[in-house]
Amino acid sequence: MLLLNKPSPVETNVNSTDRWEAQLRKGALEMAALTALWGRRLYGLEIIRFLEQRSQLVLSEGTIYPILNRLKAEGLLTSEWVEAEAGHPRKYYSLTQSGRQRARQMAETWLEFSAGLGRLIEPVLEKRGIKK
């Protein structure tokens, strides 16, 4: 007889929430990477550490490099290899003019979006006693 370990509704719910959270983080990571480079140039590992310190966005370090690669291909970032004290060159990223523009647009959109969503979820948080 074939026995299947069917996930319980609670497990399925937790998995869906995890997936949703992972997608949410991933979606915000592009804006976060652009924001990290606002007014400075950083190399890959510095960007990861910067985001780790200021947010909980980076789940897997591997997700950031392909994003940086794409942002560069889109012309939003520029990069240069700079010889470092560590004995090997590092690839430093900085924002281009259109990268700065995109970061600003994204920040404004995010602000409006989160304010709207904040108002929307107020009743849900109040019910659970998580009031601002």
Add this chain to the structure above:
Amino acid sequence: MNDQDAIENYLSTLRRALKGLPAPDCDEILSEIRVHLRESIQQAGSSVQTVISHLGPAEELAAQYRENLLVDRIAKTFSPWVIFHGALRLARTSALGFACFVIALIGYGTGAAMILSAGAKAFFPRQVGLWIGPGIFNFGWHGNSGRYQGGIGFILATDGPAREVLGWWYISVALAIGVLFVWGTTKLVRKFLKRTKTRRPGPFLRSPHVTAIVSTCVLFVLATANLAQSIAR
């Protein structure tokens, strides 16, 4: 295995998984990941296994690079090959993506068939053409000249008196239709791919080979049903 061997092992897996990407892109990715691995070990004092586990499996990392670069290439290209490749990858993410891939397969397949039939007209002028008769409209190949008896192409009926109406014009018309199909499919699928958010292949179809086999089966069933219908008539 020492740290250096583990790093080289990871990088050679990554290089294999990135196969097909332009060599300069691939070299730059590998250099950057090499720096990341070395510095993470030095700075955090973590073991090489921990650092690699934070980075994720080399195949997954390569898949993310490939998808990100593919989206960029699609945004810039009109090459049917790149578009088709993009549709194949998208087919692995969702049922909607699979539908998009089937549209690409049918569109490009019809376009290619039209262009090939234009070439075939030069070698088989009596078998290739536009056959019109009472209830008959067949654009493509048929068995006999004179009385029309079945064929391959756009078929409305399979038997009856019919005559070929285009003659040598068939070549120009079939070429034009073929190019129109390729162009239209490229425009349609490109639009779809650009609007679709990139994500990792989902559970729908994991391997590109499985996708190719399943879609070939779908087309085979459609073609067989079409043929069976023709024979039944």
